[in-house]
Amino acid sequence: MSYTEENKNYVTAYAFGVNDSLLGKALASPMRRLSSIFFDILAVGSLTLMSSTIMAACVFVVSVVGSIKARRKDTRDSTESMAPTVLSIAAVLSGIVLAVSLLFDGINLDMDSGSTDASVLADKEAVNLEQSEESKAQQAEPPEQLSIIAWLRAALTDLGIGFGWAALYFSVFTAWFHGQTLGKILFRIRVVKIDGGEMSLWESFGRYGGYSAGLATGLLGFLQVIWDPNRQAIHDKISETVVIDLRKPDRSA
Numbered sequence: 001m002s003y004t005e006e007n008k009n010y011v012t013a014y015a016f017g018v019n020d021s022l023l024g025k026a027l028a029s030p031m032r033r034l035s036s037i038f039f040d041i042l043a044v045g046s047l048t049l050m051s052s053t054i055m056a057a058c059v060f061v062v063s064v065v066g067s068i069k070a071r072r073k074d075t076r077d078s079t080e081s082m083a084p085t086v087l088s089i090a091a092v093l094s095g096i097v098l099a100v101s102l103l104f105d106g107i108n109l110d111m112d113s114g115s116t117d118a119s120v121l122a123d124k125e126a127v128n129l130e131q132s133e134e135s136k137a138q139q140a141e142p143p144e145q146l147s148i149i150a151w152l153r154a155a156l157t158d159l160g161i162g163f164g165w166a167a168l169y170f171s172v173f174t175a176w177f178h179g180q181t182l183g184k185i186l187f188r189i190r191v192v193k194i195d196g197g198e199m200s201l202w203e204s205f206g207r208y209g210g211y212s213a214g215l216a217t218g219l220l221g222f223l224q225v226i227w228d229p230n231r232q233a234i235h236d237k238i239s240e241t242v243v244i245d246l247r248k249p250d251r252s253a
Contacts, residue, residue: 017194017195018194018195019194019195019196020196021196022192022194022196022242022244024250024251025244025250026244026245026247026248026249026250026251027230027231027242027243027244027245028187028189028231028243028244028245029231029245030225030226030231032187032189032245033189033225033231033243035183035187036181036183036184036186036187036189037183038183039182039183039186039187040169040170040181040182040183040184043169043181043182043183044162044165044166044169045162047165047169048162048165050165052101053098053101053102055164055165055168056094056097056098056101057094057098058168059090059094059164059168060091060094060095060098062168062171062172062201063087063088063090063091063094064087064091066087066175066201066202067084067087067088067091069200069201070084070087070200070201070202071084073200086202087201087202166208167205167208169181170204170207170208171201171204171205171208172201172204174191174199174204174207174208175198175199175200175201175203175204176201178190178198179191179192179198179199179241184243188245188246188247189243189244189245189246190243190244190246191207191241191242191243192241192242192243192244193239193240193241194240194241194242195240199239199241203239206238206239207235207236207238207239207241208235209235209238210233210234210235210236210237210238210239211235213234213235213238214233214234214235217234221233221234221235222234224237230242231243
């Protein structure tokens, strides 16, 4: 039996070996990595201003393309082999969400365009008058509890959309732009696998998921880049990656 290929029965060198092509490459400093992630957070924040329908459309396209690429890739990693199935399921679910969103948007558009006659406008004015009277009555009562509940609901909705855009952003850019997000392109750093291979969409999503481990450790998982010999944060260790500095020349071992 060969012990150079990954399996689930014996210890192999796959998960621990660093490709010779990476030896001597300059590692990105913690400050450049922090600056890069700060820029990426701003980019994700701008994406959250878009509607959930656009996000569903983006997830659908990425899932379909990612599933096709994953099926073409020949891999013996049992975890990676699940990618086509998971991405296909994501494509179906996001397609359903997209179809429902477009359907309801069309219904609302028809309702708005079909309400231009005078009788409907008069009804609307009557309803608005009733609503204004109800709002005045509600203002007389203490609205703190209702406002807090409404704020929590809005915050949870925004948080879910934000996490969705962040997962899409970091996964797609890292996988399809050779380990570089917009922030990493700006600061000229790159995520690379320690085995020298290109990161797939599935692996990039797993690396993004490692950010939650950094948050769960009270940011200690992120601070590992300060003292770790290879500047690996906890999400780098989980995904078996390092971040290199493209500005500095390589130093041969």
